[in-house]
Amino acid sequence: MADLLFAAGALVLLLTGLGLAALWRGGADIDRMLALQLLGSGAIAALLLITPAMGEPALIDAALLLALLAALAACAYRAALGPHAAPDTEAERRP
Numbered sequence: 001m002a003d004l005l006f007a008a009g010a011l012v013l014l015l016t017g018l019g020l021a022a023l024w025r026g027g028a029d030i031d032r033m034l035a036l037q038l039l040g041s042g043a044i045a046a047l048l049l050i051t052p053a054m055g056e057p058a059l060i061d062a063a064l065l066l067a068l069l070a071a072l073a074a075c076a077y078r079a080a081l082g083p084h085a086a087p088d089t090e091a092e093r094r095p
Contacts, residue, residue: 005053009046016042033077040070 016038023035047063 002053005049009049009053012042012046012049016046029081033074036077037070037074040066040073044070 019038019042020035023031023038026032026035044063044066047059047066051057051059051063
C-alpha cells in the first residue's frame with residue numbers, strides 16, 4: 001500500500017509540474033498567480049498522500065502550513081502588482 005501512495009504522490013507532483021509549466025508560459029500576471037496556487041495545492045496533495053505511507057504525522061502539519069503559506073503568497077503577489085483597478089464596464093460602454 002505504501003508503494004501505491006508513493007506512486008500517487010509522485011504522479012500528483014508530476015502533473016502539478018506540467019500544469020505549472022503550462023501556466024507559467026501564459027505570461028499574464030493572473031496566470032502566474034494561478035501557477036502559484038497550483039504549486040501550493042499540488043504540494044499539499046502530495047504531502048497528504050505520502051504521510052500515511054511514511055507514518056510521519058508531522059507531514060500533515062507541514063501540509064497545513066503549506067496551505068497557509070500558499071494563500072498568503074497569493075495575497076502578497078496580488079499586493080505586489082499594485083493598485084490595478086478592474087476595468088469599469090460602464091465607462092467602456094460609453095462612446
